[in-house]
Amino acid sequence: MKTTIIALASLFSFLSINAQTHSHAGAQPLSYPDIEGYVTLKTDLHMHSVFSDGKVWPTIRVEEALRENLDAISLTEHLEYQPHKADIPHPDRNRAYHLAIEEAKEHDLLIIPGSEITRSAPIGHNNAVFITDANQLLHEDAKDAFSTAKKQNAFVFWNHPAWYAQSPAGTPILSDFQKERIKKGELHGIEVINTVDYSEESLALALENNLTIMGTSDIHGLIDWSYTQKGNHRPITLVFAKEKSIESLKEALFSGRTVAVYNELLVGKAEYLKPLLQSSIEIVKAAYIEKTQVLEVELKNISSSDLLFENAMPYTFYDSSPVFEIPAGESKILKVKTLEKLNTLTLQLVALGAYTAPKVHPTIKWKIIVE
Ligand SMILES: [Zn+2]
Ligand SMILES: [Zn+2]
CATH class of the missing domain: 2.60.40 (Immunoglobulin-like)
Structure with missing residues (x-):
C-alpha cells in the first residue's frame, strides 16, 4: 500500500511538473483566442482514411482531432480513387462519415460530411464539404459533380492547387474550368496551406477571386508520425463563427472568415488575421x-x-x-x-x-x- 501511495505521489508530482513546463510537442491541445463577435473554431477539413487512399480507420481521425482539441473535421475520401476497394468494399460512399460521427457522438467535435472530387489537371482535386450524400457526387463529367455539390449546398474548395505532381512549376494555374466554377458559384475556397506547403501564389488567387483561405493537413498516415513527433501541429483553418455549430461554421466559411495556420505561419485576410x-x-x-x-x-x-x-x-x-x-x-x-x-x-x-x-x-x- 505504501509503495502505491509513494508511486501515486511521485506520479502526481511528475504530472504537475509536466503541466508547468512549456513544451513544443504537438500533442498539446491547440488553443487560439476568440475575436470580437466570433468564436474561433479550429478545423481540419481535408483528411483520408482506408475508405479512399488513407492508411487508418476513420475512428482514428476522430481520436487524433480530440488529442489536438480541434472543433471540426471532415473525412474527405477521394470519390474516384479507391485503392483499397477490393479489400474494403463499401457501396455507400458516406460510410467513413458514419463511422466518424458514431465515434465522435460523446464528444464536442463537429463531423462535417465531405468528399474529394478527384481529377487530373487542370480540374485537379476539390473538396465538397457539408454535402448531404456523397454517392450522388459520382459523375463522369466533373462539371456534373460540381453542380450536384451546389444543389446539396456544399462549400467547395480547390485542394493543393500548387501541387507539383499536377503543376510541375509548383505554382497554381487558374484554368477556364475554375473561372467558370467561380462564376457559377460552385467554387468558394482554396487551400493556401496543404500538408507542409504554403503557396503564396494560391494566396494571391484567393485574394484576387475572393475565395476563402484554407489550410488543411490532407493526412493519409498518422498525425503523430507526420507532425507530432517532429514537434509540430498539423495545418488547420481557424474559422470565425457566430457560434460552435455546423450551420455557423458553414456560414463563416461561405463568408470567408478564416485564417490558415501551420505552426508559426498564419495566413489570412487582414480583417481577421489582425484581430x-x-x-x-x-x-x-x-x-x-x-x-x-x-x-x-x-x-x-x-x-x-x-x-x-x-x-x-x-x-x-x-x-x-x-x-x-x-x-x-x-x-x-x-x-x-x-x-x-x-x-x-x-x-x-x-x-x-x-x-x-x-x-x-x-x-x-x-x-x-x-x-
Ligand atoms: Zn488531393
Ligand atoms: Zn486529399
Missing part, C-alpha cells in the same frame, strides 16, 4: 522601471503559434533585438525607451510570421495604459 494576433497577445503589465523612462511591458502569447514580431514604433528597446519571438504560451518583457514618462502607449509590432497578402505582414497595435 486574431491582437487577441493572441495579452498585456500582463506595463510599468516604468523606477527612476527611469524605460517602460517594462510584459506580453503573454496565449495562442498555440510561436509569434515573431518586429518593433514598428519610433521608440527603441533596451536589451532586446527589434526582432523577437514569443513562443506559444510564453511571456516576454519588453523594455521600451519612451524618453519621457507616458500615461498610455500604443505598442506597434509587425507580425513577421503572418501574411495578409504575398510578402505583406500586418502591423498590430495594442493600446496600453501605464500603471
Whole structure:
C-alpha cells in the first residue's frame, strides 16, 4: 500500500511538473483566442482514411482531432480513387462519415460530411464539404459533380492547387474550368496551406477571386508520425463563427472568415488575421522601471503559434533585438525607451510570421495604459 501511495505521489508530482513546463510537442491541445463577435473554431477539413487512399480507420481521425482539441473535421475520401476497394468494399460512399460521427457522438467535435472530387489537371482535386450524400457526387463529367455539390449546398474548395505532381512549376494555374466554377458559384475556397506547403501564389488567387483561405493537413498516415513527433501541429483553418455549430461554421466559411495556420505561419485576410494576433497577445503589465523612462511591458502569447514580431514604433528597446519571438504560451518583457514618462502607449509590432497578402505582414497595435 505504501509503495502505491509513494508511486501515486511521485506520479502526481511528475504530472504537475509536466503541466508547468512549456513544451513544443504537438500533442498539446491547440488553443487560439476568440475575436470580437466570433468564436474561433479550429478545423481540419481535408483528411483520408482506408475508405479512399488513407492508411487508418476513420475512428482514428476522430481520436487524433480530440488529442489536438480541434472543433471540426471532415473525412474527405477521394470519390474516384479507391485503392483499397477490393479489400474494403463499401457501396455507400458516406460510410467513413458514419463511422466518424458514431465515434465522435460523446464528444464536442463537429463531423462535417465531405468528399474529394478527384481529377487530373487542370480540374485537379476539390473538396465538397457539408454535402448531404456523397454517392450522388459520382459523375463522369466533373462539371456534373460540381453542380450536384451546389444543389446539396456544399462549400467547395480547390485542394493543393500548387501541387507539383499536377503543376510541375509548383505554382497554381487558374484554368477556364475554375473561372467558370467561380462564376457559377460552385467554387468558394482554396487551400493556401496543404500538408507542409504554403503557396503564396494560391494566396494571391484567393485574394484576387475572393475565395476563402484554407489550410488543411490532407493526412493519409498518422498525425503523430507526420507532425507530432517532429514537434509540430498539423495545418488547420481557424474559422470565425457566430457560434460552435455546423450551420455557423458553414456560414463563416461561405463568408470567408478564416485564417490558415501551420505552426508559426498564419495566413489570412487582414480583417481577421489582425484581430486574431491582437487577441493572441495579452498585456500582463506595463510599468516604468523606477527612476527611469524605460517602460517594462510584459506580453503573454496565449495562442498555440510561436509569434515573431518586429518593433514598428519610433521608440527603441533596451536589451532586446527589434526582432523577437514569443513562443506559444510564453511571456516576454519588453523594455521600451519612451524618453519621457507616458500615461498610455500604443505598442506597434509587425507580425513577421503572418501574411495578409504575398510578402505583406500586418502591423498590430495594442493600446496600453501605464500603471
Ligand atoms: Zn488531393
Ligand atoms: Zn486529399
